[in-house]
Amino acid sequence: MKYASWVIAIAAGMMGSGAMADDQEKQLNLFNWTDYMDPGIIADFEAETGIDVVQNYYNSNAEMLAKLNAGGDAQYDIVIPSDYFVPRLIGAKLIQPLVPEGQSQQGQALRGIDNIMSDFRHPAYDPEDIYTVPYQWGVTGIVYNTDTFPDPEPSWGLLYDPAVNADYPFALLKGDAQFTFSTLCAYLGEGFDCVGQAPWVEAAKLVVATRERDNFVGFVDATATIEQIASGVIHAGIAYNGDLAGKQSEDPELYGNIGFFVPREGSQRWVDVMAIPARAPHPDNARRFIEYLLRPDVAAQLSNYNLYTSPNAAAQPMLSAELREPPVMPDADTRSRLSLTPSVDGEQLQLLQQLWSEARSR
Numbered sequence: 506m507k508y509a510s511w512v513i514a515i516a517a518g519m520m521g522s523g524a525m526a527d528d529q530e531k532q533l534n535l536f537n538w539t540d541y542m543d544p545g546i547i548a549d550f551e552a553e554t555g556i557d558v559v560q561n562y563y564n565s566n567a568e569m570l571a572k573l574n575a576g577g578d579a580q581y582d583i584v585i586p587s588d589y590f591v592p593r594l595i596g597a598k599l600i601q602p603l604v605p606e607g608q609s610q611q612g613q614a615l616r617g618i619d620n621i622m623s624d625f626r627h628p629a630y631d632p633e634d635i636y637t638v639p640y641q642w643g644v645t646g647i648v649y650n651t652d653t654f655p656d657p658e659p660s661w662g663l664l665y666d667p668a669v670n671a672d673y674p675f676a677l678l679k680g681d682a683q684f685t686f687s688t689l690c691a692y693l694g695e696g697f698d699c700v701g702q703a704p705w706v707e708a709a710k711l712v713v714a715t716r717e718r719d720n721f722v723g724f725v726d727a728t729a730t731i732e733q734i735a736s737g738v739i740h741a742g743i744a745y746n747g748d749l750a751g752k753q754s755e756d757p758e759l760y761g762n763i764g765f766f767v768p769r770e771g772s773q774r775w776v777d778v779m780a781i782p783a784r785a786p787h788p789d790n791a792r793r794f795i796e797y798l799l800r801p802d803v804a805a806q807l808s809n810y811n812l813y814t815s816p817n818a819a820a821q822p823m824l825s826a827e828l829r830e831p832p833v834m835p836d837a838d839t840r841s842r843l844s845l846t847p848s849v850d851g852e853q854l855q856l857l858q859q860l861w862s863e864a865r866s867r
Contacts, residue, residue, distance in 0.1 A: 533558045533790040536569065536581040538777070539728070541641075543810035550797050556790050564726045565680040566590045573599045579784035582791040585640055588776040589683065589846035591630040596850050600780040602635050603792065615792060617799025625776065625816040630848050637778035638795055639816035641747070641808065644835050644843060645684075645773040648749055649741040650734050651764045659766040661692035663741055665711060667718060670741065676725040676733070677715070678743035682861030684773065685712065687846055688743070697771035698844040700853065705860050712864035728752075735760050745775075746832040747813035754812065754827070765832045767839045774843035776816070 535542070539562045547558045563569045566587050573584065578599045586594060594600045603615060618638065625639040647663055653673055654663065662669045664677065677685060689708035690699035699705075715721055722739055730742035731752050744765070752760045779798070781791045797803055805823035808815040814834055815824060827833060835843065849857060 530787065530790075531556050533787055533794055534580060534582045534785075535560045535794075536572070536577065536584045537562060538585060539564055541585065541777075541811060543807055545810075546798070546803060546806055549803075550794060553797075554790075554793065556793070558794075567681040570594070570599075573597075573782060578782035579786065581782050582785040582787045583794060584780050584782060585777050586780060587846075588628065588630045588778060589848045591637055591778065591780070592848040592850055593854070594780065595631075595636060599783050600636050601783045601785070601788070603638065603781060603795070615799065616796045620799055620801060620804070620817045620819040622816050622818045628776070629845070631778075637780050638799070640777045640779050640798070641811055641813040642774065642776045642816055643813045644746045644767060644832070644839070645678075645743060645775060646746060646765050646767040646832070647741060648731055648734060648744040649764050649766075650737075651762045653740045654764075657764075657766070659769050661688055661768045661770055664743070665689065665692050665715060670720070672720055673740035674720050674722050674738065676722050676730055676739050676742040678730070679724040679726045682857050683846060683849065686857070686861070687773065688768075691768065691770040691772065694770070696844070697773060698847050700847050700849060702856060705857060709860040709864040712861075713867050716865075716867075731760065731763060734763050745813075746835075747811055750812040750827065750833050767835065767842055769842065771842045771844060773846055774840070775846070 533556050535558055537560060542560070547560070550556065551558055561581070563572065569584060569586060570590065570593065573581075573594070574597070584600070615638065621639060625642070627634060631637045647661070649657060649663060657663050658669070664670070664675055686705050686708040687697045687699065689711050690704045691697040693704070693707055693711070695704040725733065725739075725742060727744040727748050730739070730744045731749055733739045734742065735752075746765060749760070749763060749765050753763070779795050781788055785791055798807065799817065801817060801819035802823060804815050804817035804820035808820065808828055809825050812828065812833055814828055815821065831839070
């Protein structure tokens with residue numbers, strides 16, 4: 506009897522372990538920007554697949570990278586980095602190919618990948634489309650209080666020139682060095698896509714000078730920038746076109762006095778992408794979720810929720826009208842002033858980080 510009881514106990518334990526494994530297999534850990542996923546998409550995916558989606562959030566690429574470096578590459582199944590961060594993740598071996606090597610040799614691609622527009626295929630940050638699938642794209646520009654600045658020159662000078670704004674509080678965008686240096690390079694006439702020691706040193710000097718101004722309040726994330734302009738805490742800052750469109754759609758009265766422009770000196774066209782961390786616990790579920798988001802109706806639902814433009818060609822007829830107009834869809838003149846943020850690595854990245862650290866500490 507004792508032997509039989511022992512066998513039964515072992516069997517029960519094995520069954521319990523199997524049930525636990527099954528539960529784990531039905532999980533997906535999504536690491537995403539704050540408020541960047543339609544809850545309805547999550548609910549529909551869970552209902553269709555039985556996979557439980559657990560979401561965690563970050564507010565900058567730098568924060569996401571720090572989490573992955575601290576072991577998050579074995580905790581999360583999908584991350585949503587910005588385009589220029591992808592080579593850093595690849596170089597650090599923090600993300601894996603979307604399709605396992607053996608499967609890719611057999612020609613098995615993700616279902617729905619052909620829906621992606623040609624403009625977003627084979628990008629410089631992932632030229633063979635091995636590691637990423639585009640998620641959303643948009644534009645970064647200056648947001649401002651239209652009562653304070655009723656007709657501003659569309660220039661980075663609204664932030665960086667004390668003669669243009671000597672008194673009103675303003676903020677810069679929270680995040681990593683390269684974007685900030687790129688805005689300063691553009692302002693200094695070197696182009697938003699500048700790379701190299703000479704322009705970066707000048708940019709670092711201007712970061713120091715900007716931080717010393719009495720009306721500079723600090724580095725603030727994009728959503729908070731819009732909210733602080735609406736509440737009168739600051740009068741100008743940097744934000745993403747879709748974030749402003751979303752806030753103005755949510756409360757036209759509260760956010761009605763906020764303007765947006767892309768500086769004439771140039772700015773960022775960004776692409777956020779989906780990637781699978783190197784040691785993701787549920788990579789098959791991650792691929793299943795990416796394929797779900799590649800469906801045209803789901804891609805349209807995502808953009809209609811976020812108010813950012815979709816890179817999915819088949820989704821375009823299902824997008825709401827506001828996604829086809831400025832500021833969400835830039836006009837031809839604005840698009841001509843946009844650049845992807847260049848990817849840097851190795852010694853260039855070390856120099857960039859050193860200059861940024863010095864500029865922030867002085």
